[in-house]
Amino acid sequence: MSGGVDTNNKQEFLIETDVLIVGYGPIGAAVAALLGKYGIATTVIDRAKGILNMPRAVGMDNEGLRIVQMAGLSDTAFETFCVNKTRMISQHFGEFAQFNMSGVVNGHARQVMYFQPELEKALRAQVKGYENISVLHETELLSLNDNGQSVRANICSKQRGQGQIQAKYVVGADGASSTVRKILGIEFEGKSYAENWLIVDAKNLPEMNDHIDFYCGSNRPGPHLPGAGDRQRWEFMLTADDCVDEMEKPERIKELLSPWGDPALMEIERQAVYQFHARSCQQFSKGRVFLVGDAAHITPPFLGQGLVAGLRDAANLSWKLAWVLKGIAAPCILDSYDEERRPHAIHMIKLAKFLGFFIRPASELQAKLAHGAVRAIRLIPPVKAYVDGAKLKPEHHFSSGLFVKSKKRFGMHRVGAKPGELFPQALVRNSIGKTLMSDDALGEHLSIVGLGVDPHEHLSIQDIERWQSMGGNFLKISQRSQHGDTESYMFEDLTGDFIPDAAHFGKVLVVRPDRAVVTSGDVKDISGMIETTQQLLMDGCNNKSMFRKIYEKVA
Structure with a gap:
């Protein structure tokens, strides 16, 4: 074992946790921050003593910034x-x-440029605020044993010596030379230049x-x-x-x-x-262990999407782990992580290679x-x-995964309103006059968003309680200057990005915590949309015939 860790006179220890994250770079820290928000008991281990204070990744697009916003960072948290x-x-x-x-x-x-150590420092400061997250520095992973019910990790810590961590799930965020990936026996496919x-x-x-x-x-x-x-x-x-x-x-x-x-x-x-490399794993998970960021895929630098791709992984996987661990969703929804993320990651690698052809012709x-x-x-x-x-x-956007496919857009106008796409974000104003970003209004929930309509008015008390038991909340987004909305879940669309740009007045959408749209339709169908979403979370991933019925129902 590297690092020369002295374990003499140190008693073996056992930590029990819901999620073990291996690697505390920006992607591991983003997963930890998201799981912290969701209230999931999480342990992070990392080989390093602290942050490497050197430039590495330098570029981030609007989608990456949106995900670090989901993780709790303001747009002034790092330069x-x-x-x-x-x-x-x-x-x-x-x-x-x-x-x-x-x-x-x-x-x-x-598109912005940033200094990676500052991003990591901001994410770690966010993680530090959660009592449900613990971090072990100068700690190496030695082995993993997945018994189908949990994963036992053997570790060696400089401070505590040899020990074990028993976790319900493990996330490998330990970079391109990932120990987790090697233990799983998952190979990279693609090209090293x-x-x-x-x-x-x-x-x-x-x-x-x-x-x-x-x-x-x-x-x-x-x-x-x-x-x-x-x-x-x-x-x-x-x-x-x-x-x-x-x-x-x-x-x-x-x-x-x-x-x-x-x-x-x-x-x-x-x-x-x-x-540089253009490589992706043939699978992003195995059993109860998942790979994120460079542990799962490496993108050539020409597109500036390496870190952003890892942040997409973090957003997609974290809420699914949380919903499964809370008992809201069946474990089989975790299969959709690979189904949704791997095709897009590979697409971005191919696009980077395409641009590379023009940058470095033979x-x-x-x-x-x-x-x-x-x-x-x-x-x-x-x-x-x-x-x-x-x-x-x-x-x-996703071609398949944890959403309800539809042949039509239900009066939706733009990308970001159709199932499998990301719901747009813009400035909104709440009922007491405070301006905020719409993602902050959505929070860390499954959300039913009514565009110009109040979802509550079309649901029974039983449906409202059912939705809330699924980790759901409600939003009404009205046109700007629509006065008289006094409830805390009511917001004005200050920019027109939702009404009429996203959809017609009277449409309703179900939005996941990672902002992907699950399903959408007319407000009269809202009760059925709750039932469909619950079936999708609990049964849909194991029942293909049920999927077909949902598809035929909305098509």
Whole structure:
């Protein structure tokens, strides 16, 4: 065992918990923060003593920001830097593509840069506030034994010695070299690229970009990115003739950075050589053990989606574990974690590889053909609008999983209102005049949202109690300036994102704690929607005939 942990004179110990999280990086911390909100007894172990105070992941999109909001962080909990656009610059044609990264999507900036240690510090501070979460640092996982009813983990702690943790479920958030994944015998599938890349993080540059530049071609391609805290990052692809040791020397780094200013004035925070990977596990879970983040999938850096993909895992899995452990849902709903998350993770890996083709073409001829073709088709206005609007990145929705499939949209207008899609977020105002984000109004519940209608008025007392016993709450979202709504669950739509942009007046949606829509329809069907959701949570994942009946009912 690595680490040289001295266990002499330390008595073996046993910890019993609902969930064991292995790994306390940003994804493990996000899972812990979410389980903390849901009130689940959780133990976290991590090999490190503390946070590695070095830049690593640097980019996050609006969806990642929304998930850390779900985990309890405000938008000022860690420093961010907004990105205006991403430019693709050819060595032959100059700028041949541009993606607009400005604006707000679902209540958050479309793209920001951040300093990972600050994000981790904020998440850990959130976790520290929950009495149901305990953390063991400098603790290594030695083995796992899943007996079908619980999982017994053998661990070695620097402070407490050899011990065991008995958990009902285990989450492996221990990174690309995951011990949990190796114990499970789950293999990565995909490609590891042969090229080495030099990454350099620096501070105190004379000018700060408000955009990302990708220098594309076969001759030392790579990105230049702004960062939070007056930081900037460069990545340079090394050639076959480059010596890794030589490329990391200060004089060579100064030579590479000289086009952007006087290297003598720059503070180099980090330099490292790495290879990137495009790999995913063939399954994200086995028995009572689940993999999240880089333990389950690794995305090439060109799309900036590595950490965000892990946050999606955290949001999707955490509420399902909580509902199962509270007895609200059957354990079989946990199968939907792999069903929902793995296809999207693989899709994002493929998209990153696609962009990588334009960034690092294999030859000068390939570069000229690829970059010239993109530049040419952008002369067509609809194509230009699609590319420049960053429409290449797919919406995060599910083709199958824990929701009710429907052939029609029930009067829903936009992405985010159909089952299997994410419910939109925007500013709302409550009955006492306070403005807040709609996700904060939804809270950590299953929610029935009435657009312009009060769900309570169409339900019996028995239906209301039934829904609340499922971890459910109710919201009414009315049009702006709709006065007279005095109940705490009533809100005004301040931006028009819900009425009429999301759906017609009078529609009702069931929204999961991770903001995915379960089902939607007319308010007259609300009692049946409660019954359908309960069947889905308790029986649907084991009863395909019941699924077909629900599908036929709403189709």
